[in-house]
Amino acid sequence: MTAKPPPPPPTTSTLSHHHHHHHTLTSTTSLKLFTTTGKPSPIKSAGNSSASVTTTEATTIQRRNSSDESLLNLLRQRKTEDAWLLYTQSSHLPNPTCLSRLICQLSYQNTPSALTRAQSIVQRLRHERQLHRLDANSLGLLAVAAAKSGDTLYASSILKSMLRSGYLPHVKAWSAVVSRLAASGDDGPKEAVKLFRSVTRTIRRFPDPAMVVNSRPDTAAYNAVLNACANLGWTEKFRQLFDEMPESKCEPDILTYNVMIKLCARIERKDLLVFVLERILEKEIPLCMTTLQSLVASYVGFGDLEAAERIVQAMREGRKDLCKILRESSSDEIPNENENEVFEKLLPNVNYPSDYEPPLLTKVFHPNTRMYTTLMKGYMKSGRITDTVRMLEAMRTQGDSASRPDHVTYTTVVSALVNVGAMDKARQVLTEMIRAGVQPNRVTYNILLKGYCQQLQLDRARDALKEMADSGIEPDAVSYNTLIDGCILVDDSAGALVFFNEMRAKGIAPTKISYTTLMKAFSVSGQPKLANDVFDEMEKDPRVKVDLVAWNMLIEGYSRLGMLDPAKEMVERMKKKGVYPM
């Protein structure tokens, strides 16, 4: 947590430009600080500065030094709140140590307000071209805090600007951001892969290995980027990165293989799932429950409930020959040739002879709540509502504490009932869960909101929103997006706007779905001008990126009314921005 001076920048030709630039800035800026006249000072270093300054300047320096000293004291005592107040009370820019420590402590608090404060310091420094005053440690922590709060755009922009300036973030910092990006929607996974590449490229440019020792990717970092590849279905990229792990002295671990299971599911290669399990056992990597969980989830995703049930049943019976059971459930679909080559490298065991005796689990695993809930989701998705409810009953009465229904289980049942329009029964389950001592959460209520909206019962939806607040559950963007969409269903664009404004008034950040849904409300009600206004707001909001859906909604608003000229104009504007219609 201590503030360190910026790491020595790399010396390769590409980055040396930044290097010199960077250094010039550092020395001149410390001079500027000590200058009150605004004229360039002849002083060359802080060391001999006091000799050549005037008396007034010396007094100013003293005042500033003492202010920095009080700030540093507060920071040392971890009085972050007081430190922040002191910072805001003075127009003087604190020294690099204080600024970095303040950013570190604010980032470490992991609260929205602390993050906003840290960001405001960065914004000020950026504006005053003093960003280099912050060390790599504080910027890295800020990036992690931003990523954790869901602001992955901000987090990756901080990291990118660090890399541009020759700063190398700690592996824990940059990999945390890669991990968040990988799991976030939109372009997140692509950005994760890009970020991973920029970091490793920058690392390679440093001639001295000692300088990059804390920034090199570890297995966790690889797992994060592999997860991004899995989410994208980028098999070849996955293999490349997987292949370079040994060169980077990283061993694949159980998570790496769990991510591989996800990749197989994503690219619809059900036939490969069993080979991943066999490979894990063959490499004697300790198996964990989540691997089996991932397998069941994958089969459920494929709609192969029989295979999922077979695993669960085998586990209930305490069997260890899961591989054998899964081999029996493998279908004989013909896989893609190119993909096969890739997987022969990832999973050499796909080519083992057919009389190969698959390995046994080294330990017995029992199905838990999560696994049963996954199976339940399968029933829900295939419309087997009776089985969903029956499963809940079985879990309640079974008496096994590791598989008792929890809030997600009940929420799944609520969701299943909402999906078939059985709102009264969904309500009953909500009551039942509360009686059983399981508290519904925001997701449970969001599903209920969705149900009332779908039933065009907006008043009931509003009541549910109140009920939510009364139980101490704050609505989020999803709650409001659902309600805005509900207003569209009853042709109430004014109501949609009211919800949108209510959301912003509550400090809930609109997502791009909020913007596009509100645009849709105005578009379908024949108010393209208003849709246009929302679009402009969206462009101004740094938290969201205008995407193709937003452009389409904008264009559609005009086309719907036969206003082809403005529609064409929008298409041109869109092309100029580098977005192309599909």
Add this chain to the structure above:
DNA sequence: TTAGGGTTAG
């Protein structure tokens, strides 16, 4: 939150 059971658009 190094993955992982439940929710929102088009």
